[in-house]
Amino acid sequence: MDLVRTTPPRPLDVAVVFPEIAPLARTAIRLHPRPGAPSVRDSSVGGPLLWPADEPWPHCESTGHWDSGFREYPAAARLERRRLVRLAQDPDGPAYTQEEAAAKKRNDAMLRERLDSGPAPAECPVPLLPVAQLYVRDVPLLRPPGQADVLQVLWCPYDHEPEAKPSAALIWRCAAEVGDVLAVPPEPYEADWGASYVPEPCVLAPEQITEYPNTFDLSPELRTLVEDWSRWQAADAGLDSSYEEWPHEFYDAELADAPGWKVGGWPPWGRTDSNPRYCSVCDAPMAPLLAIASSEWDGESGSWIPYEDQGVASAGRFGAWDPAAPTGIQVGSADTMQLYVCPASPEHPHTDLIQ
Template sequence: MAFVRTTPPRPVDVPAVFPELASLARPAIRLHPRPGEPSVKESSVGGPLLWPADEPWPHCEGPHVDAGFRRPPAEVRMERRRRARLHRDPEGPACTPEEAAVKEQAAARLGERLDAAPPRPADSPVPMLPVAQLYVRDIPLLRPPGRADLLQILWCAYDHEPNYKPATALFWRSAAEVDHILEAPPEPYEAEYDGYVPQPCLLAPEAVTEYPNSLDLGPELSQVVGDWSRWQAAGAAVDDAYAEYPAEFYDSDLADSPGWKVGGWPPWGRTDPHPCYCSVCEARMVPLLTIASFEWDGETDGWVPYEDRAAAASDYPAGLSPAQPTGVEVGSTDNMQLYVCPESPEHPHTDLIQ
């Protein structure tokens, strides 16, 4: 990996204060995606995939929800580059020749759509967009089937009923078996929302230890982490402002890490825990990948890596938040959680917005 991100130590040693939680510790790998130019031979978010030239590119058959906010992925990426360029150089041109060309192409497409000449793109199979490519050498928590050493995840850039979220697809493969790479994968005519077009990002994987969100604890353990006297007796350095609601501090600073990650515990909060069961063997499924709208927010800024502290505290224009490096936004700035069967990675996966 080309760069490093380091999560600060947790302000409280969870198993020391709450030995009842020690057995619930889970490993996770924070991915720390940051904008860059990944190659097909690197782990990435939104980057190019090591996809065989002789294998059909995944398409989504629908049906698709059409909210009417569509833009071509190329225009979404161009607009992000333009905003970043103007942030670095406020005196620069409003549009470069390349940016102007992309805008003209987008305007022509819009005119075609309004004239109703071509079929609505959501009415036909839609090419899926790369979401993540993860090599097992970088993410050793992954449990690939057979000789596979590479996980590729894509999604449809349109919403799908009944939960109004992108449909996801998951592929395992052996990188050594890919001889000829698909050079120019197809892209969807448009994306439903800008947040469904991941910005190409390099990764800085970091292993951390997580504990379950308080919503995942049973009544007895919930009472334990909510008992302020337990925190005081252990000498935990927690602000007295949390005296009435110590479980909030536990959830925001000690339990599950925010942002993109593999493994660990689910980031409940927007919704209550919703167990998922394998459609083949009925085993309770486990978290594979968290696709996050933000790497941190005002409640979880204690997880900001040391290397990002200055950027997190700086001023930045809308759309350039250092906490949203991937440009992804699912739900109402929520997370999408992908789950897999612990008995067999080849069984169908599922996903939730939470």
């Protein structure tokens, strides 16, 4: 994979300042999705899947779709994103190029035909949208069952009651067993939240890092250590006095779990306290598999911006793209959807949580 992203070293070494926390270190792989043109043989976010031509495409059969009151045809959303990028780069250009106008006409006609031909789209079995495809060769932290070497994640592009989040499907497969590939997968009529569940095709730059638990995952004793201002002063950590009352905020934002799309590591918390997940089959504590993030960084996690993105990040928006939100996805209120799997058996049902 040619794309490279490099996370700067943390402002200080947790294992040195808090050796009591060192045993809790976990490996994570930041995926660093960036807009591109992945193929079915690539790891990607929102890219085409290595899907057998003779295998039925998964659909959501649920009738509990949350009506957000605002939906958009996925192809129309992608077209509009790219049109805005073009206009940002060439403000004097036409509102629509001939190619864009033709595509918009086709999209509008297709949507009208679909809407006029049957029941309300949300009441139909809804084709799932590709979210991610991860090859073990690129993300060795994955632990697939049997001979599988690729993980495919899809979801329904509608919020589901009562949690108001998309329903995801996880599929493991062996790439060598796929012959003819499905050329044109079905797409849903519409997607929720202004198509914020429609990811832009992105290539990946997997990077292995070390993470430590958020303070919500620390024991009361370890949390007390992190909140001890004298401990930070003794370590000469360079924190200014603004953190004196809440040094744990620095720890959580700069030293614990990384923001953005990632595999493994520690889960992000903040919207709720730590909420461990347990397998519905064997009651084993479930492990974080994939973080589907609304953004790669925010105002509180700027030190996590890869070296290669710091120039564009400091300049703000690049064209019509927010460099911190390359996939175009937004879950919840700019949150992260964490998928969990059973460490005893990846074939047990997964679960998820938005933080």
